[in-house]
Amino acid sequence: MSILDKIRSSLSSGRTDSADDESSNVERRRKKRVNARPGTKMLIIDDSKTICTLLKKMLVQNQYEVGIALDGETGLRLAKEHQPDLIFLDIVLPGINGFQVLRQLRKDPKTQHIPVIMISGNVLATEKYYAERIGADDFMKKPFSRYEVFHRIENFIGLDKRIRRIVS
Numbered sequence: 001m002s003i004l005d006k007i008r009s010s011l012s013s014g015r016t017d018s019a020d021d022e023s024s025n026v027e028r029r030r031k032k033r034v035n036a037r038p039g040t041k042m043l044i045i046d047d048s049k050t051i052c053t054l055l056k057k058m059l060v061q062n063q064y065e066v067g068i069a070l071d072g073e074t075g076l077r078l079a080k081e082h083q084p085d086l087i088f089l090d091i092v093l094p095g096i097n098g099f100q101v102l103r104q105l106r107k108d109p110k111t112q113h114i115p116v117i118m119i120s121g122n123v124l125a126t127e128k129y130y131a132e133r134i135g136a137d138d139f140m141k142k143p144f145s146r147y148e149v150f151h152r153i154e155n156f157i158g159l160d161k162r163i164r165r166i167v168s
Helices: 003-013 022-029 049-060 073-084 098-107 125-133 146-154
Strands: 041-046 065-069 088-089 116-120 138-141
Touching: 003 125, 041 049, 041 073, 049 065, 065 073, 073 088, 073 098, 088 098, 098 116, 116 125, 138 146
Parallel strands: 041 065, 041 088, 088 116, 116 138
Antiparallel strands: none
16 A cells, blocks of 8 residues: 555544554544634645645645645745744655754744644654654654644644644
């Protein structure tokens, strides 16, 4: 099964490959999802056009504004120009990688407040640790389900339905 098939299967079934599928399905049915305000701005920085298209489709269906960058340099420029409310950032990118993008986002006063969800198809514990150490707010593995995407977003939504970075 190709990565595209896995992503499509995951999205259509709403399931992930984790051992906790059954418990997360039960939990998902009990709890009503909280959405951010319509018009919330999201930026996807990923070199996979397939991932960008699928993620954008999910987000647009919930009335979010979505920008896409296929490389780190473009992603940084768009983040500074458009000040998104949330960024999905792939680790492996052409040119500068996701870790370098994250470092620059965290150093810049214009972007340091923006929550960043790192995404990667290679879910080594060291990658996750490194991403968190330099300022990622969350980590999501590919392929991901629709449920997982919105569950991650929901973690940043305040009572006013705005997205905020949670800094401990």
